[in-house]
Amino acid sequence: MAVAPHPLVSAARSLAEDVLAPNAARVDQEGVPVSHVEALRRAGLLGVSAPEEYGGAGAPDAVAREIAEILAGACCSTWFVQTQHHTPVRLLARAELPVRERLLRPLATGELMAGIAFAHVRAFPRVPVRARAERGGWRFDGTVPWYTGWGLNDVMLLAGVTEADEVVFAFTDAREQPGLRPSPPMRLAALTAARTVTLELDGLWLPDESVVLRTPQKEFALVDRPRNTNASPAVFGVAEAALRVLDEAGETRTAHGLRGRLDEVRRQAYELAEHPVPHERIEERLTLKTRAYDLMRAATTAAIVAGSGRALRLDGTAQRLAREGMFLLVQGQTSDVRRAHLAALAQI
Structure with a gap:
């Protein structure tokens, strides 16, 4: 007897067939539109791995993988923008800090869309972004080489490395602000549509309440390495x-x-x-x-x-x-x- 697909898999297939694939050529040339993000939210796909008690689906990893395949095959640019969102959601779900109660529900329901600005931490011992404790919060200085979804995301998960080789992860608004300046959108051979920019950080200050994780760089590397293998x-x-x-x-x-x-x-x-x-x-x-x-x-x-x-x-x-x-x-x-x-x- 055939097993019915998970409802979110069915929703992803419908979205791919009706919206993403028919518009993929246009999106490739013009950019991922806000309407695609809204469609993902309405379908519940931004909360696929989020805890049910916060409005997510709490679906197994196998379901998340199948959805990712479907979205990437239909419109890889849209997949790439939305895939950034799920890492902050998973991190918040494991956290026991005030920022969890502020952000997890709106991210799980898709009310807010998140991006990530921490891939540069993998360049260690080179430190593109330095974090320093300052005035009851953290100051970030340096360059985020790649940030995807600019103009589509509401918040970003930013990371910097301290002088003691501790990685500090904190949330901030995904917009130009004092201490944070984006470059013009990059022109790339592929996925220009995903709205990728470089971020220049010059004294961006974030309060302690925005921090979701502090961990030694060695421990981060131990956990992070298998993800990309x-x-x-x-x-x-x-x-x-x-x-x-x-x-x-x-x-x-x-x-x-x-x-x-x-x-x-x-x-x-x-x-x-x-x-x-x-x-x-x-x-x-x-x-x-x-x-x-x-x-x-x-x-x-x-x-x-x-x-x-x-x-x-x-x-x-x-x-x-x-x-x-x-x-x-x-x-x-x-x-x-x-x-x-x-x-x-x-x-x-």
Whole structure:
């Protein structure tokens, strides 16, 4: 007997088919509109992993992964904007500080949209953003190299590193303010639509009440490392979208062969993602991650080949998926991931 899909998976499929995919080419050229964020909120997708007692769905990680695949395959720019939101929600759900009661419910219900400004912490021992205790709060100075969703997000989760190598995570409004100045939106080869900017911090002061976590850098690295060694659901989503392009072009034999290999890598990768000890079997995780990259690259390349010259039109699905795939090769990249990926490529 078939098991009915989770209601949020069904909602994601409807949103992808009715709104995201039909508008993906336009969004790619013009940017993610506020209406897409509103549609995500109405569908309940911004609270997929949030606690039920705060208005979220409390759905299992497997459901969140399936939703991510669906959204990324339909419109990777929209997926990338909304995926930033879920990390602050999860962090708040584990916190026992005043900021939890102020922000978790509006973020879980989608009343507010959050972005993240802490990927630079992975550059340690280089410290792009320094945090210093000052006047009952924290002063942040430096440069956030990448911040996605500018103009769409309401709040951001910002991190800086202290002189004692402690990482301080705090919330602030996602707007220009004293001590915080955004660059113009970046023009990128892919996902320009996600509204990514650089943030210049010059004495941005945030009160202690905005802090959600303080942790030694070594402990942050221990917890953070496994997150990026797992294969991203977005990679599988973009690959599946490319295989659908092949099906529509009548290249079912090629699509079938790639889909079988993709399904097996997905199965293995998701089994590891559910492993109870996230920092174990790192090499195996990295191997599966690079295999997923290889299959995504093969699928998007095949979609372009099948489409011939017309695949290169800016309104063509195949070239957009290929550029989105290129973006996913470096999204959330760490030195471990980069070394493993380059080593795998050297053996082709």
